[in-house]
Every structure is written in structure tokens, then in C-alpha cells.
Amino acid sequence: MRNNRKNKKLNFEKIKLMRTPKITLETLVNILSVIAGAFIFSVGINVFMIAGNLGEGGVTGLSIIFFYAFDIPLAVSTLILNGILLIIGFRFLSKRAMYYTIFAVIMMSFFLGVTGSWSIENDEIMLNVLFGGLLIGLGNGLVIRIGATTAGSAIIGRIANKYLDIKIANAILAVDMLVILLSLTVLSVQQVLLTVVAMFTAVKVMDFVIEGLNPKKAITIVSSKPEALGTLINSEIGRGVTMVNGKGFYSKEETDILYVVINKSRLVRLKRLIKKYDEDAFVVVNDVNSVLGSSFV
Structure with a gap:
């Protein structure tokens, strides 16, 4: 009887150990990459893009429009909009990508709230454009490099690819361009054109981060x-x-x-x-x- 109890106890402990998820060094590095990426992205948005009265593409750009028009905090609108897109498009992401994407969305919304009052006094708008694009691209690149997404346009792109047979990159570009055109309701033509320059910079920096020095x-x-x-x-x-x-x-x-x-x-x-x-x-x-x-x- 005692041996049976001991065997049952040992088997139970083995099953418990097997069910316990192991946090590897790679997982910790990925989590830190998401946190760092979300923080850098948020600094680029608040300190440079918002401070320079500029816009953005995708969900963040839509949130910036709401901020300019209705004074809705970016942290709130990005969390809601990305949450809706995650609910709609969760089946288009792998389980691993889904977990990291949810974490990335939460971190981005958190840091957008934390850095909301941050600003740097600057009279040269091109510094806002270049550094805003640089930090946005760097932040997004760190998140995407580990296999996660920043939700928003990425999920819309996957949905368009499945049902409309449109390339994901083309769908994301179309969504970003649509948001930029909508920005004309709260921004001048000059500010919108400068936003396009910042987005181009962000894309180039993001590609550099993802591919590395020697692709x-x-x-x-x-x-x-x-x-x-x-x-x-x-x-x-x-x-x-x-x-x-x-x-x-x-x-x-x-x-x-x-x-x-x-x-x-x-x-x-x-x-x-x-x-x-x-x-x-x-x-x-x-x-x-x-x-x-x-x-x-």
C-alpha cells in the first residue's frame, strides 16, 4: 500500500513538472525585446511625432487623429482598437505570435501613457521627422524581429491576404495610406507630407533592424x-x-x-x-x- 502511494505521488509530481512551462533564456530575451521596442516606439510617437504635430500610419495614426480631434489619450484608443483587431484576427496568428502580440499591444499602450507628457523643445521640424521615424522603426523592428506583430495593420494585412488575395505588404501600405489621408482632417498638407517622410524612415530602419547589418x-x-x-x-x-x-x-x-x-x-x-x-x-x-x-x- 505504501509503495503504491509513493508511486502515485511520484507520478503526480512528474505530471506536475511536465505541465509547468519552462521559461528559457530565449523567452526572457524576447520579452525584454518587446518591452524595449514598445518603450522606444512610444518615445518616438510622443516626444517627436506628437510634439511636432505629425501623424502616423495604421492604428497608431488613427489614434493620433482621435487625439488631435477629441483629445482621447493614445494609450486608451490604441488599446481598444488593437484589442478589437486581435479579437477579429486572432486565428490568423500562431499561438506563439499571438501571445507576444498581446503582450506587445499592452506594453505599447502602457508606455504611450507613461511618455504622454514627455517632450523636447525643438524648433526644427525635420529633427522630429527623422528621429520620430528612427525610433518608431527601431521599436517596431525589435518587436517584429522575435516573430511578434504590433497588431493593427499587420492583422488587417493578413485578413486581406486570405480573403482578397492581396499581398500582406500591399494591404498594410494601403491601410497606412488611407489613415494618412484621413489625417488631412486634422493636419495640414505639409504636416501630412512630413509624416510620409517619417514613415519612410521608419520602414528603412525597421528593415535594417530585422535583417541586420549583413542580410x-x-x-x-x-x-x-x-x-x-x-x-x-x-x-x-x-x-x-x-x-x-x-x-x-x-x-x-x-x-x-x-x-x-x-x-x-x-x-x-x-x-x-x-x-x-x-x-x-x-x-x-x-x-x-x-x-x-x-x-x-
């Missing part, structure tokens, strides 16, 4: 000399090559296709190598935002 390129090569060309890439460029079997649609001829991922700095050298060895090779270059694997340097 990767994926190269697909269709050549009549795949074996020799693959050996050259391996020895001259120093990268491993994957060979995939393919077949021409019209010719029905089977051919080997080379696939290699390299640092952007080596792209020109690789192109020269391919052109020198096989001028008729068909080459496709794609952007790669992330590469996993200890073999990649």
Missing part, C-alpha cells in the same frame, strides 16, 4: 554544368551547395538545380564566378531575413 541572399542556379559549378562555389566562395533535382516543363529534360545561401558581401563575387564559368546559367537571387543552423557563418 543573407538565397541563390538558385540552373546550369548545364551543375557539378563543376557547385564544386567551384564550394571552393572559391566557401559555402556549401544543395543540389536539387528538377525537370524542364517544356523540354521534359531532367537537370540539377543548385541552391546556396550566402552573405550579401559575397554576392558580387558569386555572380562573377557564375558568369565566368557558365554565361548561359539562369540565376535567381532572393532576400533572406533569417538563417538557422550552426553551419552558417
Whole structure:
């Protein structure tokens, strides 16, 4: 009887340990990235964009319109609007992305409230435009880089992609442009144009944060000399090559296709190598935002 009780107790403790979620170092880093991103984003909005009487795109831009028109705090309107979009579009996000997105939305609304009274005296509007865009892009980039979203336009983009077959990037751009046009009800044409410049800056900074200093390129090569060309890439460029079997649609001829991922700095050298060895090779270059694997340097 005692042994049975001990066994049951041990089994119960094992089940309890299995159910207890483990917080890894990666999870802690991701949480800190979301907090830092939300704070930086909020500083960019309040200290530079609002202080310069400028707008923004997406849900934040809509909240800024409400702030200018009805004096509704950004922290309140962004939380409500993003909350509605999360309820509508939760099924378009993975469970992991959903958790981080909810956390990001809460943090952004919190920091928008905390930094609401912050301001820097400045007579040069272009400083507001450039630093506002820089901080917004940096903040969004830190959040998106870990696989989360900032809700808002991102969810609308996913919905448009599923039901209207519109590219997510195009849908987000369309929503942002619509919000900017609505900003004309509370902003002058000059202020709206400056807002567009700030958004362009934010997008460039966000891409830089997500891709890093040295974005990767994926190269697909269709050549009549795949074996020799693959050996050259391996020895001259120093990268491993994957060979995939393919077949021409019209010719029905089977051919080997080379696939290699390299640092952007080596792209020109690789192109020269391919052109020198096989001028008729068909080459496709794609952007790669992330590469996993200890073999990649």
C-alpha cells in the first residue's frame, strides 16, 4: 500500500513538472525585446511625432487623429482598437505570435501613457521627422524581429491576404495610406507630407533592424554544368551547395538545380564566378531575413 502511494505521488509530481512551462533564456530575451521596442516606439510617437504635430500610419495614426480631434489619450484608443483587431484576427496568428502580440499591444499602450507628457523643445521640424521615424522603426523592428506583430495593420494585412488575395505588404501600405489621408482632417498638407517622410524612415530602419547589418541572399542556379559549378562555389566562395533535382516543363529534360545561401558581401563575387564559368546559367537571387543552423557563418 505504501509503495503504491509513493508511486502515485511520484507520478503526480512528474505530471506536475511536465505541465509547468519552462521559461528559457530565449523567452526572457524576447520579452525584454518587446518591452524595449514598445518603450522606444512610444518615445518616438510622443516626444517627436506628437510634439511636432505629425501623424502616423495604421492604428497608431488613427489614434493620433482621435487625439488631435477629441483629445482621447493614445494609450486608451490604441488599446481598444488593437484589442478589437486581435479579437477579429486572432486565428490568423500562431499561438506563439499571438501571445507576444498581446503582450506587445499592452506594453505599447502602457508606455504611450507613461511618455504622454514627455517632450523636447525643438524648433526644427525635420529633427522630429527623422528621429520620430528612427525610433518608431527601431521599436517596431525589435518587436517584429522575435516573430511578434504590433497588431493593427499587420492583422488587417493578413485578413486581406486570405480573403482578397492581396499581398500582406500591399494591404498594410494601403491601410497606412488611407489613415494618412484621413489625417488631412486634422493636419495640414505639409504636416501630412512630413509624416510620409517619417514613415519612410521608419520602414528603412525597421528593415535594417530585422535583417541586420549583413542580410543573407538565397541563390538558385540552373546550369548545364551543375557539378563543376557547385564544386567551384564550394571552393572559391566557401559555402556549401544543395543540389536539387528538377525537370524542364517544356523540354521534359531532367537537370540539377543548385541552391546556396550566402552573405550579401559575397554576392558580387558569386555572380562573377557564375558568369565566368557558365554565361548561359539562369540565376535567381532572393532576400533572406533569417538563417538557422550552426553551419552558417
